[in-house]
Amino acid sequence: MLSVFPQSLLVIGSGNMGGAMLRGWFAQGLDPATVTVVDPAPRDLPAGVRHLTEIDPGISAPDWLLLGIKPQMLGDVAPQLAGIDLSRALVVSMLAGVECAGLRAALPHARAVARIMPNMAVSIGQSVTALYADGLDDDDRAGLESLFGMLGTAEWLVDEAQMHLVTALSGSGPAYLFRFIDALGKAAEGLGMPADQAARFAMAMVRGSAELAHRSDESPAALAERVASPGGTTRAALNVFDADAALDRLVAEAVAAAAKRSVELGQ
Ligand SMILES: NC(=O)C1=CN([C@@H]2O[C@H](COP(=O)(O)OP(=O)(O)OC[C@H]3O[C@@H](n4cnc5c(N)ncnc54)[C@H](OP(=O)(O)O)[C@@H]3O)[C@@H](O)[C@H]2O)C=CC1
Numbered sequence: 001m002l003s004v005f006p007q008s009l010l011v012i013g014s015g016n017m018g019g020a021m022l023r024g025w026f027a028q029g030l031d032p033a034t035v036t037v038v039d040p041a042p043r044d045l046p047a048g049v050r051h052l053t054e055i056d057p058g059i060s061a062p063d064w065l066l067l068g069i070k071p072q073m074l075g076d077v078a079p080q081l082a083g084i085d086l087s088r089a090l091v092v093s094m095l096a097g098v099e100c101a102g103l104r105a106a107l108p109h110a111r112a113v114a115r116i117m118p119n120m121a122v123s124i125g126q127s128v129t130a131l132y133a134d135g136l137d138d139d140d141r142a143g144l145e146s147l148f149g150m151l152g153t154a155e156w157l158v159d160e161a162q163m164h165l166v167t168a169l170s171g172s173g174p175a176y177l178f179r180f181i182d183a184l185g186k187a188a189e190g191l192g193m194p195a196d197q198a199a200r201f202a203m204a205m206v207r208g209s210a211e212l213a214h215r216s217d218e219s220p221a222a223l224a225e226r227v228a229s230p231g232g233t234t235r236a237a238l239n240v241f242d243a244d245a246a247l248d249r250l251v252a253e254a255v256a257a258a259a260k261r262s263v264e265l266g267q
């Protein structure tokens with residue numbers, strides 16, 4: 001069977017996100033012998049992966065270069081990559097905020113560049129990953145779709161500026177939901193429920209509700225109305241969310257702050 005994986009993959013930065021992505025691909029059959037990881041202290045690399053703690057000029061020309069460092073590190077790392085043959089390489093960057101033009105300027109010897117914005121659910125194959133590139137050939141586009149389709153769903157953006165918004169929505173989004181689950185548990189605990197039981201109920205409720213919303217033909221807003229019996233408990237709570245559009249305003253402010261930070265990280 002023809003492999004959809006690149007024949008040689010160089011990963012620079014295998015932390016929370018790069019590491020989760022690699023684990024997902026290894027589980028789907030990526031051959032460790034085709035992978036070189038540069039990271040001071042990566043976790044859970046399978047046997048057979050070539051591991052380097054820093055960029056070595058002896059690294060051979062990769063087909064894919066996956067950038068998994070923090071955006072703030074690009075200025076340090078790019079000059080170290082100047083001696084690596086990237087004439088065959090598609091550079092795939094997960095760096096928040098850094099545009100294709102910035103990647104091309106930092107790595108002018110790379111064959112092509114593309115951007116992705118995944119989220120932490122890559123580790124269970126349920127990320128939604130945004131893809132963006134300009135002027136990429138069909139083979140590269142198909143390769144990106146295949147590899148990120150394996151980790152959940154993958155969808156192209158047509159306007160690079162939308163990457164900031166996707167980052168603020170689905171890239172950072174898992175953290176918003178984790179905090180909401182935490183706040184729910186704490187609220188019930190504050191009202192007298194045992195902490196561990198409150199946390200368990202909050203988690204189970206969110207899991208079931210997310211799956212229900214996913215499977216439903218109705219919008220999340222419509223489903224909320226179905227939970228709220230007239231004059232009942234849910235309405236009492238939703239009235240708190242809705243007073244002065246408090247929840248909508250808070251979430252809009254948070255998402256705008258994340259998008260603004262994404263713009264800043266690219267500068
Ligand atoms: N976390 C997330 O949910 C998401 C992250 N991203 C993007 O992924 C990227 C990484 O984020 P995240 O995984 O959270 O961050 P991490 O800090 O967990 O990962 C970055 C990794 O790069 C390593 N590193 C630092 N310097 C170098 C270097 N010179 N050469 C090689 N490796 C190096 C770090 O090692 P050390 O810790 O020892 O410094 C670390 O293991 C960012 O650009 C972010 O925008 C995108 C979407 C979601």
Ligand SMILES: O=C(O)[C@@H]1CCC=N1
Pocket residue numbers: 096167171172
């Ligand atoms: O917080 C960050 O900057 C990265 C990008 C999206 C999620 N984590």
